[in-house]
Amino acid sequence: MNKESIRIANCSGFYGDKLAVAREMVEGGPIDVLTGDYLAELTMTILYGQKMKRGDDHGYVGTFIKQFRDVAELTEEKGIKIVTNAGGLNPSSMASAIEDIVKELNLDLKVAFIDGDDLMPRINDFFEEGEKLINIDKNKPLDTYDKKPITANAYLGAWGIKEALDNGADVVICPRVTDAAVVIGPAAWKYNWSRDQYDELAGALAAGHIIECGAQATGGNYSFFQEVPSFDNIGYPIAEIYEDGSFVITKHENTGGLVSVGTVTAQLLYEIGSPAYLNPDVIGHFDTLKITQESENRVLVTNNRGSSPTKTHKACINLAGGYRNGMELLLTGLDIEEKASLIIDQIFKSVGGQDQFDKVDIQLHRTDKENAKSNEEAQAFLRIDVMSSNPDLVGRLFNAKIIELALANFPGWTGRSGVVPNGAFIEYWPALVDSKYIKEYMHLDGKTVEIIPTSQLDFENKYYQKEPYKIKEIEISETKNEYFGKLFGTRSGDKGGCANLGVWAKDEDAYAFLYEFLSVDKLKDLLPDLSKYKIDRYDLPNIYSLNFYIHGILQEGVSSSTRMDGQAKSLGEYLRSKKIDIPNQLVG
Numbered sequence: 001m002n003k004e005s006i007r008i009a010n011c012s013g014f015y016g017d018k019l020a021v022a023r024e025m026v027e028g029g030p031i032d033v034l035t036g037d038y039l040a041e042l043t044m045t046i047l048y049g050q051k052m053k054r055g056d057d058h059g060y061v062g063t064f065i066k067q068f069r070d071v072a073e074l075t076e077e078k079g080i081k082i083v084t085n086a087g088g089l090n091p092s093s094m095a096s097a098i099e100d101i102v103k104e105l106n107l108d109l110k111v112a113f114i115d116g117d118d119l120m121p122r123i124n125d126f127f128e129e130g131e132k133l134i135n136i137d138k139n140k141p142l143d144t145y146d147k148k149p150i151t152a153n154a155y156l157g158a159w160g161i162k163e164a165l166d167n168g169a170d171v172v173i174c175p176r177v178t179d180a181a182v183v184i185g186p187a188a189w190k191y192n193w194s195r196d197q198y199d200e201l202a203g204a205l206a207a208g209h210i211i212e213c214g215a216q217a218t219g220g221n222y223s224f225f226q227e228v229p230s231f232d233n234i235g236y237p238i239a240e241i242y243e244d245g246s247f248v249i250t251k252h253e254n255t256g257g258l259v260s261v262g263t264v265t266a267q268l269l270y271e272i273g274s275p276a277y278l279n280p281d282v283i284g285h286f287d288t289l290k291i292t293q294e295s296e297n298r299v300l301v302t303n304n305r306g307s308s309p310t311k312t313h314k315a316c317i318n319l320a321g322g323y324r325n326g327m328e329l330l331l332t333g334l335d336i337e338e339k340a341s342l343i344i345d346q347i348f349k350s351v352g353g354q355d356q357f358d359k360v361d362i363q364l365h366r367t368d369k370e371n372a373k374s375n376e377e378a379q380a381f382l383r384i385d386v387m388s389s390n391p392d393l394v395g396r397l398f399n400a401k402i403i404e405l406a407l408a409n410f411p412g413w414t415g416r417s418g419v420v421p422n423g424a425f426i427e428y429w430p431a432l433v434d435s436k437y438i439k440e441y442m443h444l445d446g447k448t449v450e451i452i453p454t455s456q457l458d459f460e461n462k463y464y465q466k467e468p469y470k471i472k473e474i475e476i477s478e479t480k481n482e483y484f485g486k487l488f489g490t491r492s493g494d495k496g497g498c499a500n501l502g503v504w505a506k507d508e509d510a511y512a513f514l515y516e517f518l519s520v521d522k523l524k525d526l527l528p529d530l531s532k533y534k535i536d537r538y539d540l541p542n543i544y545s546l547n548f549y550i551h552g553i554l555q556e557g558v559s560s561s562t563r564m565d566g567q568a569k570s571l572g573e574y575l576r577s578k579k580i581d582i583p584n585q586l587v588g
Contacts, residue, residue: 081186117175126433206247209272249299332414333412351401357393386398428497504544
């Protein structure tokens with residue numbers, strides 16, 4: 001496809017991603033924009049802790065400073081723009097640190113920063129004006145909740161980024177913007193899209209969502225990982241976005257990994273709910289787009305459709321949840337249930353009972369095997385978590401009381417300390433705030449420009465209605481009992497206290513079977529530990545996919561979750577390990 005495009009490369013999918021990728025993306029081939037996504041709900045609390053310990057001039061992603069220093073001269077030489085949300089809780093201080101490096105290296109780079117996402121100074125004003133910041137998962141108002149917020153940040157959109165680039169910025173430091181905003185902004189700048197070019201914006205939104213998690217779009221965490229030629233020097237994703245909003249996902253040549261319809265579909269399904277993907281700039285309809293393999297390691301995405309954005313902004317609010325502690329005990333061999341009951345009873349008698357804690361969570365995981373072939377195969381483990389607003393109740397004394405029982409309780413006593421999180425924890429509180437309260441500003445060269453949200457401007461309201469999709473009918477005569485993952489791929493992840501589980505088929509026949517087979521009830525049959533949760537199913541027949549949204553499975557969010565997999569990353573592979581009866585014609 002020999003159309004003009006803007007090549008946007010992402011060098012980071014999370015705070016802690018491979019530092020060398022920034023330079024690899026700049027040196028590896030032609031790109032126009034280098035982006036980095038560092039923020040998650042949990043990351044905001046990490047940055048808050050940093051700010052409390054080190055002072056008000058901190059609270060940003062310090063590792064990005066190292067990456068910038070490493071690529072600054074090359075980006076100036078090659079004319080590459082940099083857009084990142086590494087500003088975190090303190091974009092102005094990060095911008096100052098970046099400007100210091102620019103001066104030190106004697107470069108001619110303009111640095112802009114965006115702010116206005118921080119809602120903490122105005123929360124009480126919101127309450128007085130009737131803005132209750134209701135938890136969108138639990139339908140509870142924040143103003144009546146007993147735990148207090150420590151951070152509150154609105155997810156800003158892309159127009160502040162476009163404004164900065166329009167004014168000549170070379171580096172744009174963002175705070176808590178939507179993950180896709182760092183891609184939408186540069187694309188809108190390149191083509192000078194208007195606020196109501198919703199189909200084009202929806203394309204950039206989809207592209208941003210696909211590349212935001214780095215190597216997850218290029219073979220990382222991929223169900224059919226055997227298809228990936230090599231994981232050595234895995235290439236990170238590049239989105240080549242065209243003026244009509246269509247785009248190609250690719251990677252630099254001579255890098256490992258894989259860009260295929262499967263890897264792109266998997267990432268498109270990651271951490272979503274409804275196929276109508278909400279964003280303050282546009283609603284992208286993921287059940288309309290088309291994904292095709294253009295050539296090796298080049299996947300084309302077309303037919304992106306968009307609608308007017310909602311009149312609210314999502315806010316990431318983190319509350320001081322309290323304190324937690326716990327321990328894992330290994331139980332071996334016979335009488336596992338009785339051993340667990342004995343130690344649980346003795347632990348809580350020794351510490352004064354369970355009722356004194358705000359929350360007690362006890363999980364017995366029967367990982368033991370009958371007639372085990374190794375010591376480890378004979379072991380189950382008992383996990384105990386306790387939480388309280390009183391740090392003394394869940395402090396070192398709690399662990400000491402358990403250790404005291406080591407020679408006076410069940411046979412084969414073995415404990416594992418340091419496995420269960422301890423210390424202060426955070427509760428995640430997702431809420432919506434009326435966009436009229438959003439005050440976003442772009443700062444560059446001593447000039448400040450206010451960015452008005454699209455929903456507060458006078459644009460005609462548009463909503464795209466997708467066309468009906470007829471599901472193919474297949475005849476099932478004989479079946480074979482086979483692993484679900486033999487035929488279907490999955491991708492799962494956290495959405496605050498909820499989780500999503502995306503499932504996709506590789507062709508129309510397999511999807512026709514999946515569509516009829518995997519109802520919510522059937523999912524609960526296959527994964528019985530999900531039976532107590534409310535689950536929504538969404539259909540994306542255009543990409544042969546289903547998405548399940550599981551309410552409340554992660555409790556109050558990643559920091560406070562007592563699940564072994566607190567981010568639900570393994571949920572999809574759990575499903576793929578189940579055996580089902582699959583039509584013979586699909587198994588091959």
